[in-house]
Amino acid sequence: xxxxxxxxxxxxxxxxxxxxxxxxxxxxxxxxxxxxxxxxxxxxxxxxxxxxxxxxxxxxxxxxxxxxxxxxxxxxxxxxxxxxxxxxxxxxxxxxxxxxxxxxxxxxxxxxxxxxxxxxxxxxxxxxxxxxxxxxxxxxxxxxxxxxxxxxxxxxxxxxxxxxxxxxxxxxxxxxxxxxxxxxxxxxxxxxxxxxxxxxxxxxxxxxxxxxxxxxxxxxxxxxxxxxxxxxxxxxxxxxxxxxxxxxxxxxxxxxxxxxxxxxxxxxxxxxxxxxxx
Amino acid sequence: xxxxxxxxxxxxxxxxxxxxxxxxxxxxxxxxxxxxxxxxxxxxxxxxxxxxxxxxxxxxxxxxxxxxxxxxxxxxxxxxxxxxxxxxxxxxxxxxxxxxxxxxxxxxxxxxxxxxxxxxxxxxxxxxxxxxxxxxxxxxxxxxxxxxxxxxxxxxxxxxxxxxxxxxxxxxxxxxxxxxxxxxxxxxxxxxxxxxxxxxxxxxxxxxxxxxxxxxxxxxxxxxxxxxxxxxxxxxxxxxxxxxxxxxxxxxxxxxxxxxx
Numbered sequence: 450x451x452x453x454x455x456x457x458x459x460x461x462x463x464x465x466x467x468x469x470x471x472x473x474x475x476x477x478x479x480x481x482x483x484x485x486x487x488x489x490x491x492x493x494x495x496x497x498x499x500x501x502x503x504x505x506x507x508x509x510x511x512x513x514x515x516x517x518x519x520x521x522x523x524x525x526x527x528x529x530x531x532x533x534x535x536x537x538x539x540x541x542x543x544x545x546x547x548x549x550x551x552x553x554x555x556x557x558x559x560x561x562x563x564x565x566x567x568x569x570x571x572x573x574x575x576x577x578x579x580x581x582x583x584x585x586x587x588x589x590x591x592x593x594x595x596x597x598x599x600x601x602x603x604x605x606x607x608x609x610x611x612x613x614x615x616x617x618x619x620x621x622x623x624x625x626x627x628x629x630x631x632x633x634x635x636x637x638x639x640x641x642x643x644x645x646x647x648x649x650x651x652x653x654x655x656x657x658x659x660x661x662x663x664x665x666x667x668x669x670x671x672x673x674x675x676x677x678x679x680x681x682x683x684x685x686x687x688x689x690x691x692x693x694x695x696x697x698x699x700x701x702x703x704x705x706x707x708x709x710x711x712x713x714x715x716x717x718x719x720x721x722x723x724x725x726x727x
Numbered sequence: 728x729x730x731x732x733x734x735x736x737x738x739x740x741x742x743x744x745x746x747x748x749x750x751x752x753x754x755x756x757x758x759x760x761x762x763x764x765x766x767x768x769x770x771x772x773x774x775x776x777x778x779x780x781x782x783x784x785x786x787x788x789x790x791x792x793x794x795x796x797x798x799x800x801x802x803x804x805x806x807x808x809x810x811x812x813x814x815x816x817x818x819x820x821x822x823x824x825x826x827x828x829x830x831x832x833x834x835x836x837x838x839x840x841x842x843x844x845x846x847x848x849x850x851x852x853x854x855x856x857x858x859x860x861x862x863x864x865x866x867x868x869x870x871x872x873x874x875x876x877x878x879x880x881x882x883x884x885x886x887x888x889x890x891x892x893x894x895x896x897x898x899x900x901x902x903x904x905x906x907x908x909x910x911x912x913x914x915x916x917x918x919x920x921x922x923x924x925x926x927x928x929x930x931x932x933x934x935x936x937x938x939x940x941x942x943x944x945x946x947x948x949x950x951x952x953x954x955x956x957x958x959x960x961x962x963x964x965x966x967x968x969x970x971x972x973x974x975x976x977x978x979x980x981x982x983x984x985x986x987x988x
């Protein structure tokens with residue numbers, strides 16, 4: 450009988466740092482790079498394949514010329530209210546906020562508990578850059594010990610973001626926050642106001658109901674995406690039986706090559722102290 | 728007026744409260760379009776066969792899932808089979824402390840609105856009770872043929888439901904190895920702590936506006952009127968960094984001077 454295969458997870462894309470810059474904290478500077486803290490894995494979104502099983506490629510075409518475009522033929526434009534397009538170049542956008550694009554300046558610290566989850570947009574890990582391990586560790590330790598978060602704004606991918614810098618498990622994290630102006634209020638969405646008196650006995654019954662169903666810990670299996678789990682299980686079964694398995698063409702970049710899990714990236718960046726410590 | 732996106736029933740152990748989900752987030756102010764640079768026509772995206780270059784329409788494309796040892800095709804009837812059962816129930820599985828889920832879990836907030844006037848009392852009582860107990864409910868439901876997980880929380884007098892990432896998406900970092908880097912000294916830690924305390928305040932997010940979006944709009948309008956655009960300014964070379972302890976001490980001194988002034 451063949452050895453049972455270890456459980457195979459779906460292929461995860463290697464996380465890529467798409468922003469690198471500096472955190473400044475007083476006159477202390479910490480070079481960092483930003484990677485998404487969300488593990489992306491196939492199974493959440495399926496690949497599209499041609500009838501012969503070849504994975505499809507995304508392509509941009511000009512409807513006027515009816516031909517595919519090379520990346521350098523594509524411009525980014527802002528649409529004015531009258532429908533006119535204005536092309537904006539990378540240099541022009543960068544010039545709008547040169548510092549904000551490379552620097553997260555921590556000028557204010559708040560109690561982490563003040564941050565409402567309604568504000569949370571996307572989480573990132575901040576990985577230490579070359580020579581920054583000591584100040585990185587310093588800021589991490591202080592934020593963890595005090596339960597504080599630094600608040601700052603910076604520009605990433607053509608959008609300004611408000612960000613909370615916080616620390617957990619020896620890692621600095623950046624949690625982008627929504628602008629308050631983008632968060633609707635109960636009034637602005639037209640929720641009814643509470644009655645002048647909410648029945649005290651009913652509140653008490655609800656509190657009893659909550660206590661009867663409360664647990665000290667989250668059961669993480671309740672936070673599984675069961676459709677994803679069953680989809681991957683079905684695919685694995687079909688793979689083992691050799692049903693509907695297609696070859697991946699070798700010219701597809703990185704599909705079978707190195708599969709790096711986010712956890713592995715974190716482990717590596719924490720295990721290997723950077724050179725040139727100040 | 729934002730439209731409600733989903734009529735549902737919040738279910739806690741047999742107790743049902745009819746509610747509407749209303750999205751709590753406004754769309755972004757600035758969005759960009761991609762154009763063909765030479766004729767300024769918005770580009771179209773399409774999926775093509777990588778070898779023949781021929782377009783494959785969405786309907787005729789097969790769906791596949793990439794596993795480490797191969798690509799497996801999933802047929803339409805199999806995908807339909809995998810869809811969760813349609814339901815209007817927001818099922819509360821349990822309640823946990825509001826501090827139980829860390830920031831990476833939360834995705835997108837919705838308000839719940841009491842749908843039926845008869846349920847309004849129960850709705851507002853539940854919001855009060857959640858606030859008094861400092862608890863959030865863990866909720867599961869199906870919407871647009873997709874399974875969702877969410878946190879039911881009191882926001883002021885009302886109820887909000889914030890969608891949660893799946894367990895597979897959130898990285899557990901508590902298993903990371905102990906750091907072997909140079910540790911900051913006790914003195915450096917004390918100074919850093921003092922600096923954080925000096926910069927500490929109440930959270931005031933109203934002060935942050937999307938100034939950059941305003942600048943992008945202004946730039947686009949100026950260009951449309953044929954005005955010249957600003958040239959990128961050269962970045963000043965950063966000064967060589969002082970030692971960590973010196974930088975901390977200088978920062979504290981500077982803040983103290985600002986306080987006196």
